[in-house]
Amino acid sequence: MGAVGGPDVERGAGGAEAETRVDRWLWAVRLSPTRTSATAACRAGRVRVDGVVAKPATTVRAGARIEGDLGGRVRIVEVVRVIEARVGAPVAAECLVDHSPPVPTREEAAAAVFAREPGAGRPTKRDRRRLDRFRGGAG
Numbered sequence: 086m087g088a089v090g091g092p093d094v095e096r097g098a099g100g101a102e103a104e105t106r107v108d109r110w111l112w113a114v115r116l117s118p119t120r121t122s123a124t125a126a127c128r129a130g131r132v133r134v135d136g137v138v139a140k141p142a143t144t145v146r147a148g149a150r151i152e153g154d155l156g157g158r159v160r161i162v163e164v165v166r167v168i169e170a171r172v173g174a175p176v177a178a179e180c181l182v183d184h185s186p187p188v189p190t191r192e193e194a195a196a197a198v199f200a201r202e203p204g205a206g207r208p209t210k211r212d213r214r215r216l217d218r219f220r221g222g223a224g
Contacts, residue, residue, distance in 0.1 A: 104144035105169050107134055113168045114177040116155050126155060160185045
């Protein structure tokens with residue numbers, strides 16, 4: 086607790102904010118539920134740092150732009166503060182600026198699920214199961 090920025094901020098020489106691994110940062114700011122899932126997303130090529138596909142050990146600094154498919158949603162965030170330890174949601178929100186597109190509403194998602202081309206005929210068994218799952222029925 087004696088550090089200038091608190092225990093959750095990594096400081097380099099001269100008091101400047103240092104860098105940390107992208108998988109650790111994604112986990113620390115609660116964009117990923119586990120560090121393992123953040124690492125898996127990086128390994129699968131679903132995370133980019135400043136437009137370049139990121140490996141789990143890719144370093145991030147304040148000002149970096151991270152884009153990724155995390156939790157089934159496209160996330161675009163800008164690093165404001167580098168942290169390594171997982172923190173509470175209010176503190177995590179201060180560590181990034183979210184530029185992600187808005188989450189689709191249930192109606193928009195329904196339009197995508199129920200969309201069928203004219204003349205496509207009856208829904209297939211797979212289509213019916215998707216509809217049942219969306220409606221909340223047993224599938």
